[in-house]
Amino acid sequence: MRRFGCLGLVAALVLIGTAFWAIHDWRGAGPAAKDITIVVAPGSSLAKAAERLEAAGAIRSARRFTLFAKFLGSGAGIKAGEYRILAHVSQARILQLLQTGKTMQRLVTIPEGMPSIMAQERITAAPELTGSIGRPEEGSLLPDSYSYESGATRRSIVDRMQRAMTAYLAKAWAARDPGLAVKTPEEALILASIVEKETAKASERTTVAAVYSNRLKQGIPLGADPTTIYPITLGKPLGRRILRSELEAKNDWNTYKMTGLPKTPIANPGRASIDAVLHPAHSAALYFVADGTGGHVFANTYEQHQANVAKWYAIRRARGEM
Numbered sequence: 001m002r003r004f005g006c007l008g009l010v011a012a013l014v015l016i017g018t019a020f021w022a023i024h025d026w027r028g029a030g031p032a033a034k035d036i037t038i039v040v041a042p043g044s045s046l047a048k049a050a051e052r053l054e055a056a057g058a059i060r061s062a063r064r065f066t067l068f069a070k071f072l073g074s075g076a077g078i079k080a081g082e083y084r085i086l087a088h089v090s091q092a093r094i095l096q097l098l099q100t101g102k103t104m105q106r107l108v109t110i111p112e113g114m115p116s117i118m119a120q121e122r123i124t125a126a127p128e129l130t131g132s133i134g135r136p137e138e139g140s141l142l143p144d145s146y147s148y149e150s151g152a153t154r155r156s157i158v159d160r161m162q163r164a165m166t167a168y169l170a171k172a173w174a175a176r177d178p179g180l181a182v183k184t185p186e187e188a189l190i191l192a193s194i195v196e197k198e199t200a201k202a203s204e205r206t207t208v209a210a211v212y213s214n215r216l217k218q219g220i221p222l223g224a225d226p227t228t229i230y231p232i233t234l235g236k237p238l239g240r241r242i243l244r245s246e247l248e249a250k251n252d253w254n255t256y257k258m259t260g261l262p263k264t265p266i267a268n269p270g271r272a273s274i275d276a277v278l279h280p281a282h283s284a285a286l287y288f289v290a291d292g293t294g295g296h297v298f299a300n301t302y303e304q305h306q307a308n309v310a311k312w313y314a315i316r317r318a319r320g321e322m
Contacts, residue, residue, distance in 0.1 A: 023072070025064070025068070025091070026068045026072050026090065026091050026092050027090050027091075027092045028090055029088040029089075029090060030058060030059060030060075030085075030088050030089050030090055030091060030094070031057060031058070031059070031060050031088075032056075032057050032058050032085060032086075032087050032088060032089065033057075033087060033088075034087050035084055035085065035086050035087055036056045036057060036058050036084070036085040036087075037082060037083070037084050037085070037104065038052050038053060038056050038058065038082070038083055038085060039052075039081070039082045039083075039150060039151075040052065040078060040079070040080050040081060040082075040083065040098065041080060042080040043080070044078070044080060046066055046069060046077075046078055046098075047062065047066050049078055049098060050062035050063075050065045050066050050069075053065065053085070053094065056085070058085045058089075058094060059091055059094065065091055065094075065095075068091060069091075069095050072092070073092075073095050073099075074095075074096075074099065076099040077099065078095075078098040078099055079098065079099070079100075079101035079103075081101060081103030081104075081149055082103055082104045082128075082149050082150040082151075083097055083098065083102075083103055083104055084104040085097070103149055104149070104150075105147040105148075105149070106126070106127070106128060106147065106148050106149065106150070107145045107146065107147055107148075108122060108123055108126040108129075108145070108146055108148065108157060109122075109144070109145040109146075110122065110141055110142075110143045110144065110146075110161065110268060111143055111270075112143040112196055112268075112269065112270030112272070112273065113143070113193075113196040113197055113200075113267045113268070113269065113270070113273075114143065114235075114267060114268055115138065115230075115234060115235025115236065115266065115267045115268065116135050116136045116137065116138045116139075116140070116141065116234075116235070116267075116268060117135055117234045117235060117236065118235065118236060119136060119141055119161075119268060120133060120134070120135045120136060123154050123157055123158065124154065126148075126154070126157075128148075128149075128150035128151065128152075129148065129152055129153065129154045129157065130151060130152070130153050130154070131153040131154050131155055132154065133154045133155055133158055135234075136158055136161075136162065137162075137264075138193075138235070138264045138265045138266065138267070138268070139165075139189045139190065139193055139264065139265025139266075139267070139268055139269065140161075140162045140165055140268070141158070141161040141162060141165055141268040142161055142162075142164035142165035142168055142268070142270075142271075143268055143269075143270045143271075144161075144164065146160055146161060165268075168271060168274070169185050169188070169189060169274060170185065172188075172271075172274050172275060172278055173185045173188060173278065175278070176188075176278040176279070177278060177279050177280070180213065180277075180278065180280075181212075181213035181214075181216035181217050182213075182216070182261075182277060182278075187261055188274065188277050188278055189265050189269065189274070190261045190262060190264065190265045190266075191209070191212055191213075191216075191261060191277045192209075192265075192269035192273040192274045192276070192277045193265035193266045193267045193268070193269045193273070194212060194222065194224050194226060194227060194255075194262075194266060195208050195209050195212065195269070195273045195276055195277060196267055196269040196270060196273040197224075197226035197266060197267055198224060198226060199295075199296065200294075201294065201295045201296075202272060203295075204295060204296060205272055205273055205276035206276045206279065206280050206281040207280075207281045207283055207285065207288075207298055208276070208288065208296070209273075209276040209277045209280040209281070210280040210281040210282070210283040210285060211283070211285050211286060211287065211288055211298065212224070213277075213280050214283075214284065214285065214286055215286060216260065216261070218286075219259050220259070220286065221255055221256060221257070221258060221259050222255035222261075223255055223256050224255045225242060226266055226267075227253045227254060227255040227262050227266055228242055228246055228247060228249075228253070228254050228255070228256060229242065229246075230253045230262070230266040231249075231251050231252075231253045231254070232246060235266055235267050252264075253266065283298070284300045285298040285299060285300055286299070286300060286301075286302075286305075287299040287300075287301075287302065287304070287305035287308075288305075289305065289308050289309050289312050290312050291308075291311075291312070292312065292315040297311075297312075
């Protein structure tokens with residue numbers, strides 16, 4: 001009887017030791033020496049995901065991981081997606097990650113004022129996306145950062161950007177001020193793209209919008225340099241001064257040689273520029289010119305504007321730019 005008692009004690013100690021080892025192995029540091037990215041395909045079983053984890057070096061044994069998950073895990077199912085497994089993370093944490101579905105998020109960012117030709121290039125260059133896209137319709141993308149997972153299509157990203165713009169423009173248009181120079185959401189988008197390209201200073205947007213709104217109402221050409229550049233580069237930086245021949249060119253965008261708005265937007269405007277056009281400042285200004293500090297100075301009359309231009313030229317000459 002004493003022998004059986006000793007054997008029972010030994011068995012109990014072995015069992016306890018095994019349990020402690022299992023818990024330590026389950027919750028202890030994993031073998032990965034660096035961060036690892038794995039993709040769990042839709043419909044994958046835990047065993048299949050464990051094989052991927054072992055092959056990637058995130059765990060030591062797929063069989064042991066599956067067994068421990070059964071007895072020590074929560075029992076919840078795992079979710080498909082791309083996951084970043086941090087270096088030396090435990091098996092317990094890996095299972096929790098797969099169960100909560102906290103997948104790795106990639107971002108593609110379209111900044112305010114980016115023309116569609118550059119947006120196309122950026123989306124095309126984004127890693128882990130699939131398929132190809134043409135140049136999106138100008139002004140149809142809402143600038144923002146958009147998350148995606150590996151394997152998503154570029155077309156789906158563009159669709160999301162365009163849905164976001166459609167939704168925001170509709171909401172903003174519904175809340176617009178009365179008596180605007182623009183008569184349709186499409187016209188608002190065109191004017192917002194010009195405002196976006198003319199100033200990067202947030203405090204100026206509504207005044208710039210007011211200048212162009214006043215000009216539209218009075219039938220004065222907008223005279224906006226960015227619209228002249230657009231048919232030359234499709235919105236990319238010109239990299240030089242505008243030529244006299246380009247200022248004289250007659251086309252659907254050169255607002256020096258036409259009244260009204262250009263044919264299309266000249267970039268993808270952000271929310272703030274759209275809002276500025278729909279809620280312009282109460283200003284009688286018809287002109288503006290750079291002030292040398294990154295902003296602009298505004299004028300109600302041509303005479304005031306000419307004096308402001310003279311000051312700007314003096315600043316440029318002092319800088320050696322003229």
